[in-house]
Amino acid sequence: MDFFAQQARVRSSSRRLVVLFVLAVAAIVAAIDAVVWLVLGHHPANGESARSNLPLLLGSSLAVVAGIGLSSLFRIRSLSGGGRTVAERVGAVVVPTNARDPALRQLRNVIEEVAIAAGVPVPDIYLLADELGINAFAAGYSASDAAVCVTRGCLDQLTRDELQGVIAHELSHVLNGDMRLNIRLMGLLFGILVVGIAGRRVIESNAERSSRRDGAGQIVLIGLALIGIGYIGYFFARLIQAAVSRSREMLADASAVQFTRQTAGIAGALKKIAALGLTSRLQMANRQEVAHMLFCAAGRSSELFATHPPLLQRIRALEPGFREEELIRIRTAMLRVAMQATASPLLASAPAPAMSPVYAGVIPGMAIPLVVPALLTGALASAGTPARGQFQRAAALHRALPTRLREAAQQPESALAVVLALAASAAEPQPAQRRIIVDAFGDDVLRAVQDVAADLASLPPGSRLPLASLAFPALKCLPAGRQQTLLVTLDAVVNADGRVDLGEYCLARLLRLQLLEAQRPRSAPIDGVKKLPACRDSVALVCAIVAAGGCSDEAGARRVWLMAMQHAFPGEAIEWTPPPAAWQAPFEQALDDLDGLLPVAKELVIQGIVVAINADDLVSVEEAELLRVICAGLHCAVPLQERLGAREGSCLAS
Incomplete structure (x- = not known):
């Protein structure tokens, strides 16, 4: 499959749907103008006198456009918090950097490896601990502002490669600008809905006053027209929004294959969800707020308003030869594993604390529930296991980082010392570099930098930017003023000896770009238009x-x-x-x-x-x-380079 061509087709389709959305707003304005003209306008026989309606129609158009525009801006502003804000809004909790749960440690490792391989900063990591379905979402205007949130069901029911495919899909949404697009469409949708709400308010306010005064009937007619036009427009706008969301899901699937270099991971996750029926459902009350961002639909919905394409369609786009009969085999294998483990003496004698909450999902066409205790995690996850992904190099880089450095990169102040030591690029910072660090942050930070610098000397080649990527979530937690001081200090440190080598430049440039975008997430660029x-x-x-x-x-x-x-x-x-x-x-x-x-x-x-x-x-x-x-x-994912090696010299001036 040519995934780049598919991405181009999906983006083109999305643009056409967005144009339809704008045309729907224009049609609403025209319809309301027509009603105002019929109810309040003049209807002379000659065309010359008809010009007297122009101020009325112009005022009506401006009022409707202003109402929709201001309402949309209000809604967009309310949804414009960073990825972290969106995750916390639905009850997700931060995955601690020192988690003892092996599943949480694997989740963090997978996300960090995907970020390293794709060349993006590590996102904030969240967990919906009480959600037992298989689902996930990513929020953020750009990779620098991203948060990835997964359900507990993802950790308990997916293999490592399947989890990797799901994470890559979610990061794709951020890199493709889907959250920005969705928030703007949601804002316009709310603006259209306000037209109907305004009509209701017009009728209610008119009823509270004397209905005998002149023009009362005309106001009621206008109110009824606003209700009808507003809700009809909202209906069609919802159809367009759902179509846009479905097209972006196909784009994210294709992009996930680019990142992981294999289809089996994401396809395996989709097959398990399809085989088990309703296992992607979420129980939280406000699930509709993130429905358009989820890996799979959060619940049942009509085909017209579905935010995700049918699972079989997504699977066949990844594996064209896939047959529906395969789901029966996967379903049967998973059920057999569950039943065997349920009947196992080991399971019967297991102490109660070792058991996690049960998953009760009724398999379509079968009357018996599938019960999946925690002891079944490994056995169930092995059903339909895909081949290993192509992230060996990223995983190797991640494993090669000393534990002490990884832990230092996960706390704000120690992460500050890590990136300053990386910028110094020596086992011991030079005197000029030490003075710069002391002037900016004090003696304590300098001592921390010197301690870290000794560990950096043993880093394998190519680990500098991956380590900076791991430190990025912690650096975002620093106060804005301290972040700005860090950027200024980085430039001064790399220029301290009067020359900047390519590695020093890359580190300073990358951190500047990512931290500035994280500070102003809504300013992150979207797809360009130039050829x-x-x-x-x-x-x-x-x-x-x-x-x-x-x-x-x-x-x-x-x-x-x-x-x-x-x-x-x-x-x-x-x-x-x-x-x-x-x-x-x-x-x-x-x-x-x-x-x-x-x-x-x-x-x-x-x-x-x-x-x-x-x-x-x-x-x-x-x-x-x-x-x-x-x-x-x-704002692209980086191609994974396998043939790393040393080369002498460069003719690039420094």
């Missing part, structure tokens, strides 16, 4: 910087650059220009320009850069880190 030819110069500059960073001479850099440019602009003759000595500022301006590209055009740029990086079948640590910075600047 590739409009950004030719920016593509050429970025590719030249990548080529120069991976080559020791200009001739080699020019050859690699031509390979990248021919991938992005096949057949075009483009003149090589070496990157400037002071390349950092032009590079960042070029990335800002490229961030406005269409998603398909961004993919071509990333593919061209990967061609340049892989030109010699060896990916240096600096090249891998630069690729992560580029992908973060373009």
